Amino acid sequence: MSLRRPYLMFLGTAPDQLAAKTAQGIVHWRPDWCLGQLRLPGCKADLGIKDMTIAEAEKAGVKTVIVGVANRGGLLDESWIPGLVEALERGMDLASGLHKRLSDVPALKAAADKLGRQLADVRHPTREFSVGNGKKRRGKRLLAVGTDCSIGKMYTTLALEAEMKRRGLKADFRATGQTGIFIAGDGVSIDAVVSDFVSGAVEWLSPENDADHWDLIEGQGSLFHASYAGVSLGLLHGAQPDALVMCHEPTRAHMRGLPHYKLPDLQACIDANIAAARLTNPNVKLVGFSINTSALDAAASERYLKETAVKFALPAVDPLRTGVGPIVDQLLL
Amino acid sequence: MSLRRPYLMFLGTAPDQLAAKTAQGIVHWRPDWCLGQLRLPGCKADLGIKDMTIAEAEKAGVKTVIVGVANRGGLLDESWIPGLVEALERGMDLASGLHKRLSDVPALKAAADKLGRQLADVRHPTREFSVGNGKKRRGKRLLAVGTDCSIGKMYTTLALEAEMKRRGLKADFRATGQTGIFIAGDGVSIDAVVSDFVSGAVEWLSPENDADHWDLIEGQGSLFHASYAGVSLGLLHGAQPDALVMCHEPTRAHMRGLPHYKLPDLQACIDANIAAARLTNPNVKLVGFSINTSALDAAASERYLKETAVKFALPAVDPLRTGVGPIVDQLLL
Known part of the structure; x- marks a missing residue:
């Protein structure tokens, strides 16, 4: 296409x-x-x-x-x-x-x-996928996950791709949603894949690669979204991520589209994602936080990022305000 | 059809x-x-x-x-x-x-x-579904979950339906796979639904009902199956179960179709299902175990069921050997 x-x-x-x-x-x-x-x-x-x-x-x-x-x-x-x-x-x-x-x-x-x-x-896959096999693939993978939908997962992975390419690292953005596909030129709109094949489609999207190559996989939904959590879990298992970045919007009052559901606690969301990701990659690690602080003023944003970084002893960035450099640093430790 | x-x-x-x-x-x-x-x-x-x-x-x-x-x-x-x-x-x-x-x-x-x-x-849905909304529906729901695929979830829900109808209770088997649909005459083959709509399809399959009516929903896959866990999670959230029955086969050496994956620990599987189910029904409870003991002789089967029941202080049955009466008793407590 x-x-x-x-x-x-x-x-x-x-x-x-x-x-x-x-x-x-x-x-x-x-x-x-x-x-x-x-x-x-x-x-x-x-x-x-x-x-x-x-x-x-x-x-x-x-x-x-x-x-x-x-x-x-x-x-x-x-x-x-x-x-x-x-x-x-x-x-x-x-x-x-x-x-x-x-x-x-x-x-x-x-x-x-x-x-x-x-x-x-672009949302409709033009090919068929196999069922996921859960076999380890060469190369490194990062997945952006989040507390909710529409919370910056695509921005985060695109910013990471730009920063890693700027540093001469081998990295590719892997699009799993329509916007990402418009920007990347290819990809799989994962929420349009028949549910049985979601993990398999992500395995296809992020194939074996050089040992020092990073696929930066766009996440979708949230394990805590009552409408879409199944999509998120299939994506997580297919991605076999070595690294997770947790995306969050600190002022959002409720889950996107579900006024009767609150956002999960950040620690609970980390624990659930790490526990689920371990099934297909026992070595998965959280490498940082990507926070959409657009609703905060500069001082409040800076404070929130700092508090989060201290609390979890990991980088916390806003890709639009601070760039994602500290997360790339963490990734390369 | x-x-x-x-x-x-x-x-x-x-x-x-x-x-x-x-x-x-x-x-x-x-x-x-x-x-x-x-x-x-x-x-x-x-x-x-x-x-x-x-x-x-x-x-x-x-x-x-x-x-x-x-x-x-x-x-x-x-x-x-x-x-x-x-x-x-x-x-x-x-x-x-x-x-x-x-x-x-x-x-x-x-x-x-x-x-x-x-x-x-029968595997191909003949209608379109909405995105799940996670809203509480009247009526009671039981979902069969499991440590793996092909482990007795359909048998369990069909046996529960037969036993509950025998006792004059209001209960309906809700089919989510092709076999169940052949047997029930209708249902939704949930693993053939586009991933975005899995929870919504289960909400449609198990609509609001009398307050004392039980939908007995056939589970699919396992939260610990690297190929299909996303299907299982979407089904779990859409079902909003009041009661879970855990299905297990104690002699199985590895996950169905995945020789490189072992079955999860029973307690870990319970914890993961309860934690995930709480998102859409905070009052969810485990009501018992349905164990496929076909690979064990009568004495070993009896011993395994007894040990499981004692360990978790809940009924443990083999639907084919003992019937599911004790689980119905537990459901009505």
């Missing part, structure tokens, strides 16, 4: 900023590819880039419209369809990370077929 | 007796429906019922050939196809619990279409 660039980020009627996580991630890591955003009435998200109509996007040279909004369950809103059809009519392809396939929407399928445009559904 | 009866159990080239778990379960719980078995050269399984050719099955009045062999990963062997085509030609339908769809095998699809026969793939 290869997407034509540059992109227009289609935000539809995104109900809040977190719902535009996909689009925001792409803009952050590939700013040069993202010429503008399109927001429909009622949209509550903003990527901080130029607002464009479909007509303006055509004039600016956009080649692919990215449906960059992740609803719970991955549905496509009816109100988005006219704009997406117009994009096809004006010569652009569509790409989406939703569960619902663009090609399953009759109006989009008909227009794309008639006009010869590409409908790319 | 409704299957015409009676059945012929097609065992193909099953490499061992455990591979015929599906067929064996149907024969055990619905003996009157199963007129015979068909074994190809090399087949190492035996259901202890009459061997039949396809022609003999036709004469005996068989209406559906059940592909009752579960390979790892659910593949259909090429060598089975001629016999299955012959069955279609002789007027029988086919039903399968494999991942690989009968309707994806060109020779079977073509013959079934031409002859007007049914190809029933």
Whole structure:
């Protein structure tokens, strides 16, 4: 699957900023590819880039419209369809990370077929996977885990990849979600894999490699998320991580999408992840914390990171504020 | 999906007796429906019922050939196809619990279409599910969990259903695997559900009910199985069990399909299941042990059950040898 660039980020009627996580991630890591955003009435998200109509996007040279909004369950809103059809009519392809396939929407399928445009559904695996075998593979693996969904696991692994490459180390980001796939150019959208094959898909995604090579595997969900914990556990077992980074957002009031569930205690979350990871890699270690402190001011952020680092005697960083250097240092100890 | 009866159990080239778990379960719980078995050269399984050719099955009045062999990963062997085509030609339908769809095998699809026969793939969900919401539902739920796959979870829940109905209690078996679906007539093959929706599918399978009604939910896999633990965890969270029954086979040398993995310690397995189950039901309790002691003689079986019951101060039964009465007693305390 290869997407034509540059992109227009289609935000539809995104109900809040977190719902535009996909689009925001792409803009952050590939700013040069993202010429503008399109927001429909009622949209509550903003990527901080130029607002464009479909007509303006055509004039600016956009080649692919990215449906960059992740609803719970991955549905496509009816109100988005006219704009997406117009994009096809004006010569652009569509790409989406939703569960619902663009090609399953009759109006989009008909227009794309008639006009010869590409409908790319990056969330849908295009190959079959084997059942996981749990056999040890050569090479090193790091997995980002977390207390909740949408808490910075992808940002963390991408930042680690950038920092490790800057230091001349062998490292590759391994994408397990739609945003990561848009950014990496390949990967497996692990929550769209049939449940029996989740561990096997991660084993495939992170194959045997040089002994000093690090795969930096994007985590998904949380062992403490009542909707998705099974995905997280299959991913954890398939990854066979040597190193875990714990991702957290200290001000979040409840689990994403579940107002009746509180976030787990950090120590309980570490213990559960280490205990589960030991099944396929008894040598797994926690190497640090990646904290999303965007809701804290600079002083409070610094205090929280310091307290966490002292409490657990491990590096605690905010990838956006401090970089991830201390975690790479820890990894190489 | 409704299957015409009676059945012929097609065992193909099953490499061992455990591979015929599906067929064996149907024969055990619905003996009157199963007129015979068909074994190809090399087949190492035996259901202890009459061997039949396809022609003999036709004469005996068989209406559906059940592909009752579960390979790892659910593949259909090429060598089975001629016999299955012959069955279609002789007027029988086919039903399968494999991942690989009968309707994806060109020779079977073509013959079934031409002859007007049914190809029933019970492993493939025929509806879409929502993401799990983790909300408490009225009614009581019991889930069978285990130290490994293929260890008696379905047998246990079916035996509990029979015993509870005998006592006039409100109870329903909820099938989560192909064998259970063949026996119950409906259910969801949970390991074929896209991973994001596993918990939601179990919430759908076991909806709100009378306060004194028990859903007896068939477990799958094990939290300690490197291939399938994610399936088990999603199922556990969606089930929101009030009661867990721990299933175990005391003589098994390694995890099913994974010679390099030993079975977990019973206490560790209990602790992990209780800790995980508390996320969606803080009041979850272990109510007993269901031990498959088929590899032990009567005296050794009795000794093992007694030791387990004393060690954990809970009932320990073998559903086939002792019945499950003591677990129902414990459930009603």
